[in-house]
Amino acid sequence: MAAAPGDILPPLGNPALLPPAKKVNEDPSFPQATPVVPSMIAEDWSKWSTLPPDLVRRVADSLLSTNDLDCYIHFRAVSPSWRAATDDPMSNTSDPRFRPRRWIILDEHFQSEGKFLLLNTHSGRFLHRNIPLLSDHYVVATTRNGYLVLADKSPPHAASILNPLTGVVIRFVAPVPPEVGSAAVVALACSALGLTFFSDSSHKTYTAYPDSESFVVHEVPQVAYGSLRKAVVGGVYSDTIGHAMIARLCCSLMSPHPNDLCFPVGLATETLLVGSVEGFILVFKTDIELGKLVALDNINNYAIFMGHQRCLAVDADKFPGIEANCIYFTEQLGSSAHIFKCNNKDRKVERISEAADFVKQDKKFVLVADRPLTIIHLLSSYTINIPDSQLALQQIP
Incomplete structure (x- = not known):
């Protein structure tokens, strides 16, 4: 399938197909x-x-x-x-083979007139993508693996899943439930793409497949809902394991301190836990033989970004300016927020800049605009905010 003219800017690092000039x-x-x-x-x-x-x-x-x-x-x-x-x-x-992986869609701060900015967290490649489909669809959510979840602008607002890299659209019969939040996961099961939404107000999940007449509602215990949702937005949700298993895994990893910020995060082939525990930023793995969590002081060439909303790991070798074996996290100080860096080996913490990196506007943190933005700012912005569902905003009286 050839891409429509003007849909994609020439990709960075794409090898030229023409032979060199003689x-x-x-x-x-x-x-x-x-x-x-x-x-x-x-x-x-x-x-x-x-x-x-x-x-x-x-x-x-x-x-x-x-x-x-x-x-x-x-x-x-x-x-x-x-x-x-x-x-x-x-x-x-x-x-x-044709499903997006390793990609994130940077938030609406970097979007304009139907254009989205995507980033491959393993290769460090940026991609501007024009999405003509947005003229008659609302963006409900973006998934950790790079899908766009859409809803028809016309009632009853049927759901769709868009692969922005190939242009493939999976259309659903069922309409998007009006009460769902902006967190969503796209899962492969029974050779079909399924879609699951989360409702933070009711602590319920809603699941459907393309031919489903409506979304099936699942009651999730409050203690498991938060960890399950963090697993989804952190990219840990696996297509081969269900909600119950993910919930048990996350609950076993979560800190006993309710006010501590902890996220499961996928790093290579492992699922780790990263978070603030009694003032320290720590990374844990599960030692199956010992049956307990073990703190790690080396995550090799990876760096982890953690915000109030989500967490992700990137290959630091592919991002100039990002240090390997470090955790970058945001911390709110009044109506502003700062980015900090913690060296995972010696636990040394330092602030990225003296001035605030984010200011709070309404319920979101917006990057301070009077300075050059770095990749650290872009990734931190991704972790500190989750865009609201455009459909839900339209339905607010």
Whole structure:
């Protein structure tokens, strides 16, 4: 499926498909490139389009392995032969190869006129994506793996799941429940994409599949609701395990101190717990043999960002300015908030800047605009706020 013109900006770091320009050495000490004439371009593209299918698939698989699905779509658009040699994301919407992973959608502070800013937390690649579908849909939520959850603007506001990297839309029969919050999870079960919403007011979850007539309501004990919701917004929710198991896992990890801020967070193949415990920022893992939590002083090349709303881990090697084995967290001081950095090895804590990084406006913390923004600010903003559901805002009297 070829991307619509103008939908995606040229991806950063996307290798050029054209061969290098041929050179002629008029003076060996000053090599110069000769212009590439149109006939040469046509000839070169003709050669590229006749690559063996096995080689084309190997290149395509390399893009899928890094979850660069937008580059995969561009790759398939090169020629009919390349499309014939590779699988179409539209042909099987439940194929896990074409599901977004490792991506986050940065909040509305970085959005304008239907354009979203996405970030691959493993590769460090930013992507601006234009979403024409938003002209007749409300954004209800964004998921930790990179999906957009939408609702039709026309009643009864049927739900949809949009993969912004491939343009694939999964439409639901059931309307979005009016009382749901902005936290949502997209899960793969029984070869179909399912959708679960959370209601903070009632501590209930709402689940449906594309053919469901309505969302099924699940009562969640109050003590388990918060940990389950944190698992979802922290990206720990697994497609292979259900609500009950995630709730038990999170409850076993949560701090006994009710006022401490703790989040489960997925790091590589492990589920860890990070949080503020009696004034200390700590990272724990579960030691199955000992049957207890063990504090870690090394998370290798990862850095963890934790805010009031959610938490995520990134590969620090891919983000200049972010230090590995550190936890970046926000702390509210009156009507403002500051970003702090805690070294996970020696527990040393330092403030990122003397001035406040966020100011409170209504119920949200907004980045202070009179300074250059860094990647630390962008990721911290992602963790301190969760955008409100546009549908819920429209229904407020």
